[in-house]
Amino acid sequence: MITGIYKYAALIRSRYLVKNVDYKLLVLSVEWHELRTPFSEFVKHAPYEVSGGKIVLNEKGEVTKINEIAVIEPPAQRQISRRQFLWRFQDKKSLEKGLSVLSKHMVNAGLKDFVFVESQSTELFLTGKFFLYFAQQELSLSEYDLLIYNQMPSEEYKEYKAKISELSEYVDKVGESADDVWITDYSRIYSEISSDHSEIAYPEKAADWFAKDKQVNIKVHRFGRFVDEHIDDDVIISEIIGEEGLSDYKLDLTAQLSSRPQLDALIRAIDNVFYFNNDWRSCVKDLIAYAERSNSVAIHVSTFSNEDILRTIAGLAFGYTGFLPQLKVEITRSNGESEVFFGFPEWDGTAPNFDKIIESYFENKTGYFLSHHFGENRASNIDVMNDLGLQYSVFSQQGDSVSRIRVQGSSISFSPKPIKGSIPSLISENQDEVKKIVEMFFQMDSGFRNIIGSWLEDEGLI
Structure with missing residues (x-):
């Protein structure tokens, strides 16, 4: 069927001087039992309009x-959900019991494809403990809705629907x-x-949990379609971490320019990691187009984009x-x-007023930390940066000079x-103002205080 569609589309274009938007193809069949899924997959990606019809016959x-x-909706590709969970157990026997109970619970909830990663931590205060890290194949909203409807009492289901309706973004739903x-x-x-x-x-969190040498005796317990010898344990863990674009903060991905699926995966990952970062999102997409137009074979994008400029400055x-x-884009030529x-944030010399920023965007210091806890600060981060005279820029080094770039089709200007300036120059020229932000984090964020303290100790600075 698919071959036939391409055949007739090509015949139309060879006979008539038309664009893909000028015609529509209609696929008719008496029986659609084996055709509907591949047809739906094709329609989703077809470069022209296609519709299908079921022929109804009478007794003659x-x-x-x-x-x-x-x-x-075509079958989804492998995509691990961002919503994950971690359990700790005192001993191996408790873990095995937990694995049995939890896996049965997930199946009863209607989930088919999921994993539990068993491990032991190398952290001294966790020695002897056993852990289970849960991750599931992400479903569509309609699939989740049906499963939840089938198991929730009507009043709880109404509450669930009310909660979901208050969320504006599909990914949040x-x-x-x-x-x-x-x-x-x-x-x-x-x-x-137990x-x-x-x-x-x-x-x-997974990126830190499964960082090198932090976990030992790792075993991936697989369920559903994850029971597949072609999917390595390392692949599953890397996808839980989000190295291929699931993370909202980090990306480290290469795409061959000859592979449309790899490019599509890279673009989806860019849209995700730069959701609140319009400048880098548009520039990286322009660089992909630039690479496609030039004699290039691959593009690699690595970035950390946390959308939390106050924490960055502190x-x-x-x-x-x-x-x-930080951002790095490397384009590889055929030779x-x-x-x-x-890329990094660039400063235009504006003098900061942190008291005014906290009041304008978060009401008070506590408001900032509440906003950070729920991730709401990321939406206002670009406005905070503008008030600080900061913007996301992309640069290229030519000899000894560094210049801001603009991508224009197949050329770079x-x-x-x-x-x-940059953030370090903002800090050095406004030390009294920056001290306010540093004190805020040290007084109210133990996590920040511990990270900085550990780093200073590791660097031999204290």
């Missing part, structure tokens, strides 16, 4: 009518549903599994770069040569506007 075999075929689908009756389940601690998890006041947004672009 005569056509009586044609019913339109509704396109269904899916995320909440990914939790709600199995969290029903969780209190009873938790009492059965876990002495549990907590929510997500790709950024960390850099100590010289700590772990909170600093093996490469072209590298990099360099801005004549001089680079005034």
Whole structure:
């Protein structure tokens, strides 16, 4: 069928001087049982309009009518949900019991494809403990909704629908549903599994949890379609971490320019990681188009984009770069040569007023930390940066000089506007103001205080 569609589309274009928007193809069949899924997949990606119709015959075999075929949602590719979970157990026996109870609970909730990663931590205060890290294949919102409807009492389901309706973003609706689908009756389940601690998890947490040498005796327990010898354990863990675009903060991905699926995956990852960062999102997409138009074979994008400029400034006041947004794009040519672009926040010299910023965007210091806890600060981060005279810029080094770039089709132009400064220069020229932000983080954020303290100790600075 698919071959036939391409054949007739090509014949139309060979006979008539038309654009893809000038014609529509109609696929008719008496039987659609084996055709509907591949047809729906094709319609989703077709470069021209396609519709389907089911031919209805009478007892004489005569056509009586044609019913339109509704396109269904094609089967999703492997995509691990951002909503993850972690349990701690005192011993191996408790873990095995927990694994049995939890896996049955997930199946009863309607989930088919999921994993539990068993491990032991190398951290001294966690020695001897056993852990289970849960991750599931992400479903569509309609699939989650049906599963939740089938298991929730009507009043709870109404509350769930009311909660979901208040969320504006589809990804947030899916995320909440990914939790709600199995969290029903969780209190009873938790009492059965002998876990002495549990907590929510997500790709950024997983990146730290599964960092090199932090976990030992790792075993991936697979369920559903994850039971597949072609999917390595390392692949599953890397996708839980979000190295291929699931993370909202980090990306490290290469795409071959000859591969449309790889480019599409890269573009989706860019849209995700730069959701609140319009400048880098548009520039990186322009660089992909630039690479496609030039004699290039691959493009690699790595970035950290946390959308939390106040935390970045507070960390850099100590010289700590772990909170600093960074971007690197490397384009590889067919001759093996490469072209590298990099990005960081640029400062225009505006004097900061942190008291006014806290009041304007968060009401008070506590408001900032509440906003950060729920991730709401990311939406206002670009406005905070503008008030501080900061913007996301992309640069290229030509010899000894660094220039801001503009991508124009198949060429790169360099801005004549001089680079005034960066976050370190903002800090050095406004030490009294920056001190206010540093004090706020040290007084109210123990996590920040511990990270900076550990880093200063590791660097031999204290």
